Amino acid sequence: MELIDTHAHLSYEGLAERIDKVLAASIAAGVVGWIAVGTGRQENISVLELTARHDNMWAALGHHPHYANDVTDADIALLEQQARREKVVAIGETGLDYYYLHSTAENQQRIFRAHLDIAAKLQRPVVIHTREAFDDTMSILDDFAGRLKGVVIHCYGGDADQTRQVLERGFYISFTGTITFKRSEALRKVAKTIPPDRVMIETDCPFISPDPVRNIRPNEPALLVHTAQCLADLYGLPLDDFARQTTQTSRTFFGLK
């Protein structure tokens, strides 16, 4: 089995300082590729350093909506320069978070649009974070319709109507360990309606350890198999078959070589 963790914060504390062990455990568990995701100025630099040192690790660079108030024009210009590197396969995570509102909605929207400009210009797919902001997220993405290489909604938690809207737009959906939680019955029901070839999986580590290993902290790529198993069961597929399909989807979506 060869899985790809499509969203891992490998530069975060708890993972970065023991990265060789984290990756060895990951490979032993069948998770053989990683997209390391940057969320801000310093993290993006750390992610570039990490991906330069490790095979089968690629970068997604962006400024998380939490930090939008602090993102400068120079940060955006630097992001565009960094994103031209070969190992940078996506822009993000970027998007809107009205649940925490750590930054104003206005700044979040402005910075989100700046990310989408870069993604359209460089033809990199985008990794979207959206929380309590679905309608605004979709309407901004609609302004870029036809110009984006690909869109994935990360850490998916949408309802049936939102899922229909996401799929109609041709976007992809990425599940974290939240799909495995006992309380996520509604999300599992929604997941069953999503064509498996539109689904990717991620840990979002160091966050969101899946069931039945929620007590293991921090989360890490080796634990991705539990999320894969949950989705394979939902689709009634053998784990190997689901793994092959979702890995192919990830390789194609991010253009991994």
Ligand SMILES: [Zn+2]
């Ligand atoms: Zn994340």
